[in-house]
Amino acid sequence: MKIGIIAPEEKVESWVSTFNEYDSNINVSIYPDIDYDDVECICLWKQPKNLLNKFKKLKLIHSMGAGVDHIINDSSYPKGIPICRISDEMLSFSMTNYIITAILFHHRRILKYQNDKVEKVWDQNTHPEILPINIGILGYGALGSDAADKLNYMGFNVVGYSLNKKENTNIKIYHGTELDIFLSKINILVCTVPYTNKTHHLLNDKLFKKVQKGTYLINVSRGKVQNESHIIEYIDNGTLSGAFLDVFEKEPLPKSSEIWNHKKIQITPHNASITNESAAVPQIIENYKRVISGKNLINQVDLNNEY
Amino acid sequence: MKIGIIAPEEKVESWVSTFNEYDSNINVSIYPDIDYDDVECICLWKQPKNLLNKFKKLKLIHSMGAGVDHIINDSSYPKGIPICRISDEMLSFSMTNYIITAILFHHRRILKYQNDKVEKVWDQNTHPEILPINIGILGYGALGSDAADKLNYMGFNVVGYSLNKKENTNIKIYHGTELDIFLSKINILVCTVPYTNKTHHLLNDKLFKKVQKGTYLINVSRGKVQNESHIIEYIDNGTLSGAFLDVFEKEPLPKSSEIWNHKKIQITPHNASITNESAAVPQIIENYKRVISGKNLINQVDLNNEY
Numbered sequence: 001m002k003i004g005i006i007a008p009e010e011k012v013e014s015w016v017s018t019f020n021e022y023d024s025n026i027n028v029s030i031y032p033d034i035d036y037d038d039v040e041c042i043c044l045w046k047q048p049k050n051l052l053n054k055f056k057k058l059k060l061i062h063s064m065g066a067g068v069d070h071i072i073n074d075s076s077y078p079k080g081i082p083i084c085r086i087s088d089e090m091l092s093f094s095m096t097n098y099i100i101t102a103i104l105f106h107h108r109r110i111l112k113y114q115n116d117k118v119e120k121v122w123d124q125n126t127h128p129e130i131l132p133i134n135i136g137i138l139g140y141g142a143l144g145s146d147a148a149d150k151l152n153y154m155g156f157n158v159v160g161y162s163l164n165k166k167e168n169t170n171i172k173i174y175h176g177t178e179l180d181i182f183l184s185k186i187n188i189l190v191c192t193v194p195y196t197n198k199t200h201h202l203l204n205d206k207l208f209k210k211v212q213k214g215t216y217l218i219n220v221s222r223g224k225v226q227n228e229s230h231i232i233e234y235i236d237n238g239t240l241s242g243a244f245l246d247v248f249e250k251e252p253l254p255k256s257s258e259i260w261n262h263k264k265i266q267i268t269p270h271n272a273s274i275t276n277e278s279a280a281v282p283q284i285i286e287n288y289k290r291v292i293s294g295k296n297l298i299n300q301v302d303l304n305n306e307y
Numbered sequence: 308m309k310i311g312i313i314a315p316e317e318k319v320e321s322w323v324s325t326f327n328e329y330d331s332n333i334n335v336s337i338y339p340d341i342d343y344d345d346v347e348c349i350c351l352w353k354q355p356k357n358l359l360n361k362f363k364k365l366k367l368i369h370s371m372g373a374g375v376d377h378i379i380n381d382s383s384y385p386k387g388i389p390i391c392r393i394s395d396e397m398l399s400f401s402m403t404n405y406i407i408t409a410i411l412f413h414h415r416r417i418l419k420y421q422n423d424k425v426e427k428v429w430d431q432n433t434h435p436e437i438l439p440i441n442i443g444i445l446g447y448g449a450l451g452s453d454a455a456d457k458l459n460y461m462g463f464n465v466v467g468y469s470l471n472k473k474e475n476t477n478i479k480i481y482h483g484t485e486l487d488i489f490l491s492k493i494n495i496l497v498c499t500v501p502y503t504n505k506t507h508h509l510l511n512d513k514l515f516k517k518v519q520k521g522t523y524l525i526n527v528s529r530g531k532v533q534n535e536s537h538i539i540e541y542i543d544n545g546t547l548s549g550a551f552l553d554v555f556e557k558e559p560l561p562k563s564s565e566i567w568n569h570k571k572i573q574i575t576p577h578n579a580s581i582t583n584e585s586a587a588v589p590q591i592i593e594n595y596k597r598v599i600s601g602k603n604l605i606n607q608v609d610l611n612n613e614y
Contacts, residue, residue: 108405129404
């Protein structure tokens, strides 16, 4: 079993050791010292472009995370080779906690109380919660639906939006052409969509013109889903009350970005949820075994949907 | 039906209108213009002391919130008159959200990312979550158990401690003499105990000597449950990693308090959860009807336990 890893920005030692703990016969080579002639399964994260068609025996391409846009947008992707992604409970746990953190940071007015502390202000007249709070999950996949379920359990009003029709007995999920209705129902917008042709710059002025005044924006998907100059414009004109962003059009966020100094934008360095190799490695091994024996794969990407 | 309200620090107009919406025959008088000769039920919040034994027809004393220490510690309390408190789903909703906010504020390193933003630092090397995270709920009543249940649903490890034995199939609840074991299992301590003789200054150096290094303290109960100089001492000596406090030994927190300037302490002005009169008023009316007809009361205080 020969596996190659191409993830030059990641520390991959723990991935190698995790593969070897599962099966000491697995041979793992790492880019740039990778065996293009023999590797059958490659694991990718932010790989350099134009390498994928160099592999001679390739049977499976595995993303090392939940996103696959780095693979689909690589023009060297050899058509017909299946692409899979990681679905990880720990990934959902962390992502949902991040989303709840961002929601509660807004809802419980943390910034106000931090400022009051600096000013030694004891204010019992302002309601400590920003109400009403109607949360919209834009993108209702594994991560979005986990957050929706837990927020619903906590007692919040939650609705979802998905491109394709989905059902949930507890949560109303809008779909297709119902995006405008969805946006009119909410005042916290949580974006968990995959990055595809259809979602490029989805969070832009056209969308912000349709939200309720004071809507708070949380983006944990991909930076290129957002138009940052539009976000700043719509916070400054009062349409959006603020934003909590984990992802950016360019990462690391350039020092020149206005976002660093913007008081109504909270940021984290694209680490809302980190793939946990002890969850990922067994999924990759399982899919490798399945591809060899011609079985259906787990979490295979539908290239029509791009996720 | 004659009800009196003694809550000089509160705006009680909405309580009066809520009583009248339920029953226009209810006669509500408000301290200081209160009818000591005829009132049968008094509703109290931070009442001036030494008034309670002036009522001639008193049958029921109702706290306007979840706490009753302001009544039990009033030496004019006429023995034998039942005391009830409010139990309110909205109170639990808000309190649990506050507790989750405080936990996630710590767990997701919000302070670090706020500081990084000021310094324009993009740090992907620090793990974005403080692990492990084992949450202990000290005081397992209506509020503590609601928080424990929701944190458990979110996927966190939660244990509880209660003075008296309690059972929960999902959550291990220590009790009685097991406080030290409970403290050794956790690294986030959430205090939701009532204020009683037994809990006065419970959060002091004796307790902090028994916690794991790095334990984060959250207090949403009563200020006099904590010794603030000990909290500061045990944060500064590294035992506690910080604190998120809604309550203080003296409220409003005096301008002279070191807490205002302490970087590792977050504060809010005793408003984690605000009693919602639309939930409280029907409970008070129901208990008034029950006391008149000799039925068991809802949320009656056990004077032996003081809550």
